[in-house]
Amino acid sequence: MRTLWRQARVATLDDGPDAAPGGWIERGALVTDGERIAWVGDEAALPAGLQVDAEHALGGALLTPGLVDAHTHLVYGGHRAREFERRLQGASYEEIARAGGGILSTVAATRAADDAQLLALAEARARALQAEGVTTLEIKSGYGLSAEHEARCLRVARRLGERLPLTVRTTCLSAHALPPEFAGRPDDYLDAAIAWLPALQAEGLVDAVDAFCERIAFTPAQTRRVFEAAQRLGLPVKLHAEQLSDQGGAALAAEFGALSCDHLEHLSPAGVAAMAAAGTVAVLLPGAYYFLRETQQPPVAALRAAGVPIALATDHNPGSSPTLSPLLMLNMACTLFRLTPQEALAGMTCHGARALGLADRGRLRAGLRADLAVWSLEHPSELCYAFGQRPAVRVVQGGVERA
Ligand code: NIG
Ligand code: FE
Numbered sequence: 001m002r003t004l005w006r007q008a009r010v011a012t013l014d015d016g017p018d019a020a021p022g023g024w025i026e027r028g029a030l031v032t033d034g035e036r037i038a039w040v041g042d043e044a045a046l047p048a049g050l051q052v053d054a055e056h057a058l059g060g061a062l063l064t065p066g067l068v069d070a071h072t073h074l075v076y077g078g079h080r081a082r083e084f085e086r087r088l089q090g091a092s093y094e095e096i097a098r099a100g101g102g103i104l105s106t107v108a109a110t111r112a113a114d115d116a117q118l119l120a121l122a123e124a125r126a127r128a129l130q131a132e133g134v135t136t137l138e139i140k141s142g143y144g145l146s147a148e149h150e151a152r153c154l155r156v157a158r159r160l161g162e163r164l165p166l167t168v169r170t171t172c173l174s175a176h177a178l179p180p181e182f183a184g185r186p187d188d189y190l191d192a193a194i195a196w197l198p199a200l201q202a203e204g205l206v207d208a209v210d211a212f213c214e215r216i217a218f219t220p221a222q223t224r225r226v227f228e229a230a231q232r233l234g235l236p237v238k239l240h241a242e243q244l245s246d247q248g249g250a251a252l253a254a255e256f257g258a259l260s261c262d263h264l265e266h267l268s269p270a271g272v273a274a275m276a277a278a279g280t281v282a283v284l285l286p287g288a289y290y291f292l293r294e295t296q297q298p299p300v301a302a303l304r305a306a307g308v309p310i311a312l313a314t315d316h317n318p319g320s321s322p323t324l325s326p327l328l329m330l331n332m333a334c335t336l337f338r339l340t341p342q343e344a345l346a347g348m349t350c351h352g353a354r355a356l357g358l359a360d361r362g363r364l365r366a367g368l369r370a371d372l373a374v375w376s377l378e379h380p381s382e383l384c385y386a387f388g389q390r391p392a393v394r395v396v397q398g399g400v401e402r403a
Contacts, residue, residue, distance in 0.1 A: 003399065004052040005030045005372070006043055008063040011380045012364040013350045019365070030063060032370035035398040040364050058374060062382075065344035065346065065362050066135025066371035066395060067326050067353030070263050071283050071313035073173075074160075075122045075153045076143045077107025082316045093292050093320065094244060094310035097216045103177040106318050110143040110153065118156045125316060126160050126168075128324040132390065133373035135397045136167040138313075139358055142176030143187075147196040154205035165395075165402040167371075169237060169356045172200055175211035175218050175226045181266050190222055194229040201233055208259060208357070212240040213249035220252050227256045236357055242266040243288070246265070253277035260311065260355035264298040265289060272299060277308035281355040283311045284339075284347070287321035300337050310339065311355045312347035324347055331387035341384040 010028030012020055020028075020041070029043040030050065039047065042223060083105070096102045103385035110118070122139075123348055129137060144150035154170050161168030174193035182189035200206050209230035213223040223239065230237050236259050241249035243263035250271035251263040261267075262283035275282060282303050290296070303310055312333050315321040323329070330344040339347065353362030361369040375385065376392040383391075395402050 001034060001054070001399065002052045002054045003032045004023055004050070005032070005061055005063065005374070006055065007159060007303065008058045008374070009060060009378060010040065010063045010364060011345065013346055014363045014365045015067055028063065029159060030364060030372070031398070032399040034248050035370055037364060037366055037368050039366055058277060060374040062377045063127070064133075064373050064375065064380065064382065064383075065349040065364055066373050066397060067133040067348045068356065068358075068362055069129055069134050069316075069326055069348070070311050070352040070355040072137060072313050073138055073142060073317035074125050074137070074139045075141070075156045076106050076110045076117055076318055077113030077121065078106055078318065079322070080105065082304060085317065086386060087292075094216050095380040097177075097285070099193045100180070102216075102319055104180065105358065107177065107179060109146050111149050112154060115152060115156060115261060117224065119159055119398065121218055122160055125324055126164055126166060128148050129314070129316075129326060130164065130395060130402070131374070131393070132326050133276060134326055135371040135373070135394060135395060136164065136169070136353065136356070136358065136361060138169045138171055140171040140173040140176075142173030142210075142212075145174060145177065145179035147192070147199070149282055151200060151203070151205065154193050154200060165397040165400070167397075169207045169358070171208045171210045172197060173210040173212070174205045175223065177212065177217055184223060186218065190218070190225055192223065197229055198233060201235065204231055208236045208238055210238045210240065212248050213252070214240065214244055215247075216244070220248055227253070231256060236313070236345055238262065238355070242268075242271060246271070249257075250275055250280075253294065254280050259357050262313070262315075263264060263288065265294055265296045268300055269302060270310060272302045272306050275308050281309045281311050281351055283313055283355050284333060284337060285313055285315040285321060286336050288315045289325045290332055291322070291334060292320050297337060298337065309351040310343060312344060312348050312353035313337075313352065325388075325389070327383055328387055330384040334384045341381040344384050345380050355402045370396060371397040
C-alpha cells in the first residue's frame with residue numbers, strides 16, 4: 001500500500017547527506033510504502049508518474065516524525081497525591097523515600113493490583129501519550145521488585161505494545177529501590193534481581209537494563225554489578241544518573257557503552273566527557289525537575305559543546321513526574337533548560353529513538369519507518385510554545401493512520 005501525503009510543511013529532523021537544508025521543507029510531500037517511508041522531499045520534485053493507492057492533501061499542516069517517549073514508568077498502581085502535599089509542606093523527596101514512602105509506596109500499590117487493573121491503567125496512560133503524537137514508548141519495570149511482580153509489570157508493558165498501535169520498548173529496572181523484604185541487605189537483593197534477569201530476558205520481556213544510582217537507591221559499585229549482569233546477557237544498559245547528587249554514575253554507565261543516562265541535573269564535566277566519548281545520549285526530564293522543584297539545571301551548554309545528543313522524555317511516574325504530556329515537556333525544556341525549539345523536537349524524535357537504540361525512526365527519510373505525526377500547526381516552534389493546548393494531531397504508525 002502506497003500513500004502520498006502532500007501539501008505538508010515537513011520537519012524532517014534529517015541531517016543526512018540528502019537531507020533538506022535545516023531539515024525543513026516548506027511545500028513538502030512524503031510517500032509511504034507499507035511500513036516504510038519511500039520518498040520525502042519538495043512536492044514539486046515528486047517522481048513523475050508516481051502511482052499511489054491513497055492520497056491525503058494536508059493543506060499546509062505540519063508533518064513531523066512520530067514522537068518517541070524514551071523514559072517512562074507507565075505500569076503501576078495507585079498514586080502519590082498525598083506525598084505531593086507533604087512535599088509542598090516541606091518534606092523532601094529523599095526524606096519521604098528514606099521513611100519508606102516514595103517508590104516503595106507505589107511498589108505496595110502495584111503488587112496489590114491485579115494484571116487486568118495494571119493493564120487498564122497503563123493502557124489509558126499510553127493512549128493519552130499517543131493523543132499527543134507518540135508512536136514509540138519505553139516502559140520500565142521497577143515497581144514490582146520481585147521475580148513475580150517485575151515479570152507481571154513487564155508482561156503488561158509487552159501486552160500494551162500488542163494491543164495499541166505503538167512500539168513499546170521494555171526496560172528492566174529491578175534496581176530501582178530496595179524492597180522491604182530485603183531491608184538492610186541491598187547486595188542480597190541485587191543477587192536476587194541479577195538471578196531473575198535471564199528468565200525475564202528468555203521470555204522476551206527485556207530490551208534494556210536500567211538502575212537508579214543515587215544516595216537513596218544503589219551505589220556505583222552496586223550499579224556496576226547490575227551492568228555486568230546485563231553485559232553477560234548481551235543487554236544494553238541505561239542509567240538514572242546524577243538526579244539528586246553526583247555519584248559518578250554517568251561515567252560508569254558510559255564505561256558500559258550505555259544507550260543513555262537520564263536526569264543528569266548534577267552531571268560533572270568528567271561525566272559529560274565520558275558520555276561524549278561513549279556516544280551515550282543525555283535524556284533530560286524537565287517534568288521531574290519541575291515537580292521536585294529542583295534548582296540545579298542539567299549542564300545543557302556543556303552537553304551541547306561536547307556533542308552529546310540531548311533527548312527529552314516525560315519520565316511519566318507517580319512520584320516525580322505524573323505528566324502525560326510530551327508537548328508540555330518540549331515547552332519546559334525550552335523555558336526551564338533553555339533548549340531551542342529545534343533541539344527540543346529533536347529530543348523527542350531522533351535523539352529519543354537513539355536513546356532506545358532504534359536507528360530506524362525519529363527522522364523522515366526514505367527507508368525509515370513511517371511513524372508520522374500531522375499537526376494542525378504551521379511551524380515546529382508551535383509544538384513548544386502553546387503549552388497545555390493539545391493541538392489536533394493525526395498519528396501514522398508503520399504507515400497506517402491510527403484513530
Ligand atoms: O525517574 N528516579 C527514580 N525514578 C523515578 C521516580 C520514581 C518514583 O518516585 O516513583 C524518576 O524520577
Ligand atoms: Fe525515571
